[in-house]
Amino acid sequence: MKSRLINTVPCRVDEEEIDKRCDALRKELQAKMNKGGRDVAPRKPLKAHQVHELADAKIKESERLRSALKISKDYEEGSHWKRQEERLRKAMERESSAQKEKE
Incomplete structure (x- = not known):
């Protein structure tokens, strides 16, 4: 059987071993979750x-x-769009004032 290597892992572990470890950890975490585990407050x-x-x-x-x-705690939903609208409004005001000066 040919062993495939994963580039991000510094040691050589084949995929079957990784799958076995993942399955064992998954079962352990499922068991903890099902019985309430110590980490989780009732x-x-x-x-x-x-x-x-x-x-x-x-x-x-x-x-x-x-x-x-x-x-962040001070994040305001939609703040990006508000800033973008403000820039657009200022640009339109500058454009209209420039046109008035030409006339």
Whole structure:
């Protein structure tokens, strides 16, 4: 059997060994996830009338996602488009004032 090498791995490990290790790790992580694992805080399902707790849980979830995606705290959605519109508006104002000066 011919051994294929992966360029990004500094040592020589064939694909079959990588697949075996991945499968073993996947099974281990699945088992941890299924039984709740030590790393995961136990969660109680919230009821619909617990609106404050639901809101708090949603804020915490959003913060974890923002942190995972490395989005800054002061990020404003659509800010790129606002800056682009502002530049376009200023360019149009300069163009119209230049035309008025020619007349």
